[in-house]
Amino acid sequence: MTRRIKDALREQRIEVPSWAYGNSGTRFKVFNQPGVPRTPEEKIADAAQVHAVTGIAPTVSLHIPWDRVDDYARLARHAANLGVRIGTINANVFSDDDYRLGSVTNPDPRIRRKAIAHLLDCVDVMDATGSTDLKLWFADGTNYPGQDNIRVRQDRLAEALDITYARLGDQQRLLLEYKLFEPAFYTTDVPDWGTAYAHCLRLGERAQVVIDTGHHAPGTNIEFIVAFLLRAGRLGAFDFNSRFYADDDLMVGAADPFQLFRIMFEIVSADALRPASGINFMLDQCHNIEPKIPGQIRSILNVQEATAKALLVDTAALAAAQSTGDVLGANAVLMDAYHTDVRPLLRELRAEQGLDPDPMAAYARSGYAERIVAERVDGQPAGWGA
Numbered sequence: 385m386t387r388r389i390k391d392a393l394r395e396q397r398i399e400v401p402s403w404a405y406g407n408s409g410t411r412f413k414v415f416n417q418p419g420v421p422r423t424p425e426e427k428i429a430d431a432a433q434v435h436a437v438t439g440i441a442p443t444v445s446l447h448i449p450w451d452r453v454d455d456y457a458r459l460a461r462h463a464a465n466l467g468v469r470i471g472t473i474n475a476n477v478f479s480d481d482d483y484r485l486g487s488v489t490n491p492d493p494r495i496r497r498k499a500i501a502h503l504l505d506c507v508d509v510m511d512a513t514g515s516t517d518l519k520l521w522f523a524d525g526t527n528y529p530g531q532d533n534i535r536v537r538q539d540r541l542a543e544a545l546d547i548t549y550a551r552l553g554d555q556q557r558l559l560l561e562y563k564l565f566e567p568a569f570y571t572t573d574v575p576d577w578g579t580a581y582a583h584c585l586r587l588g589e590r591a592q593v594v595i596d597t598g599h600h601a602p603g604t605n606i607e608f609i610v611a612f613l614l615r616a617g618r619l620g621a622f623d624f625n626s627r628f629y630a631d632d633d634l635m636v637g638a639a640d641p642f643q644l645f646r647i648m649f650e651i652v653s654a655d656a657l658r659p660a661s662g663i664n665f666m667l668d669q670c671h672n673i674e675p676k677i678p679g680q681i682r683s684i685l686n687v688q689e690a691t692a693k694a695l696l697v698d699t700a701a702l703a704a705a706q707s708t709g710d711v712l713g714a715n716a717v718l719m720d721a722y723h724t725d726v727r728p729l730l731r732e733l734r735a736e737q738g739l740d741p742d743p744m745a746a747y748a749r750s751g752y753a754e755r756i757v758a759e760r761v762d763g764q765p766a767g768w769g770a
């Protein structure tokens with residue numbers, strides 16, 4: 385039993401976002417922290433620290449143009465030298481005045497062409513870095529009834545997706561992310577998993593849905609969406625984070641660790657944890673008030689703990705209780721696993737892998753935090769809009 389759980393945990397991989405290391409905030413204030421990276425290279429260096437102490441975060445998502453460089457192949461080599469790889473390429477078609485009324489769904493054909501050209505540029509970045517995933521999130525939508533034609537905006541979106549999908553190589557995927565609201569407040573052009581799923585179905589097998597755990601109405605049963613998309617073979621990735629009210633990109637597992645456990649249970653019970661399953665488990669977080677590298681480490685540990693608990697579920701006992709209609713018994717099997725303290729098991733696993741059993745303490749002891757504060761004094765710190 386313990387061996388099976390450890391084997392599964394050893395295979396687990398979680399991808400970190402480059403933007404977690406830059407300055408961030410809310411629409412009210414972006415807070416500056418000392419020592420934040422000034423370049424994509426420094427963001428990758430910070431991400432490498434997270435991998436060094438956790439052992440399960442070997443890839444970094446980039447956000448283009450926030451992480452624009454002249455030579456992406458060189459950036460990929462820089463990552464490799466630090467022991468990590470470039471992961472998903474996130475297309476940013478929202479940080480530009482042209483996109484006030486939308487990007488690929490904008491009423492102006494010139495702006496739509498500009499947005500599509502950027503999506504195609506992102507595929508070039510994938511070719512240069514070896515990245516296999518293009519993640520698309522659109523800030524597109526409307527704020528007022530009557531502002532634009534809802535159906536026509538879907539047509540424009542479909543056209544942009546068709547062109548982008550056609551540009552992908554055989555080993556590359558398009559990952560479509562949905563979001564209920566924000567920055568548009570009346571309609572969002574990809575508001576929910578159903579809309580994303582319908583577009584992906586039409587596009588083809590290499591178009592898959594991204595579940596950002598922060599992008600739902602309060603009370604939404606996210607594990608149901610996970611189960612549905614898994615069954616349909618269309619769950620491409622997660623953007624893990626956590627929120628108490630609206631999307632505020634808090635550390636995953638902070639608001640509702642039980643929800644995270646329920647999600648990971650669906651993953652584990654469908655045997656979808658293995659990297660070979662094709663699901664990219666990414667973090668999508670910003671650390672506004674907490675230090676960034678420890679914020680990422682804590683998030684990874686939260687996912688790892690939820691996963692270990694999910695792996696502990698006695699599936700034979702659960703199936704037996706389910707098949708006999710033993711409602712309370714089935715629920716008790718799940719809750720037994722959830723209530724188990726898996727931290728000793730994870731400490732043991734890390735020690736076996738030559739890692740420090742306590743990654744938070746290992747990072748604090750490393751002196752890296754002090755070093756970047758001392759060294760990164762000149763230049764422009766990376767952050768929203770950088």
Ligand code: PSV
Pocket residue numbers: 403474521561563596623631668
């Ligand atoms: C939008 O809220 C989002 O979740 C998308 O994934 C973006 O790529 C990310 O935030 C960073 O802006």
Ligand code: MN
Pocket residue numbers: 521561596623668
């Ligand atoms: Mn996201």
